[in-house]
Amino acid sequence: MKVEHVGAKRLMSVDDEKLKFVGKCMDHILELAQETLDTTSTNILIWLRSPQHSVPGNQPFYVPQETLETVYFLHYTHRSP
Numbered sequence: 001m002k003v004e005h006v007g008a009k010r011l012m013s014v015d016d017e018k019l020k021f022v023g024k025c026m027d028h029i030l031e032l033a034q035e036t037l038d039t040t041s042t043n044i045l046i047w048l049r050s051p052q053h054s055v056p057g058n059q060p061f062y063v064p065q066e067t068l069e070t071v072y073f074l075h076y077t078h079r080s081p
Contacts, residue, residue: 035065042060043056045060045062046058046059046060046061049061
């Protein structure tokens with residue numbers, strides 16, 4: 001495949017070990033975010049979802065994807081080529 005864009009060439013030259021490391025870091029960040037969401041009270045989640053800073057929202061903040069979807073995509077992105 002011929003790539004002319006310099007930035008794209010640089011990105012394509014990243015080795016698999018570095019990509020795996022970045023993937024593991026992202027997984028850890030997402031796990032911490034999910035744990036934080038799971039342990040945060042509903043009252044705070046309602047304020048997080050509010051479009052205004054002075055009024056709480058109608059519904060609490062939530063993760064739009066179901067857990068099974070997240071697990072599927074996690075395994076999909078970590079599969080071997």
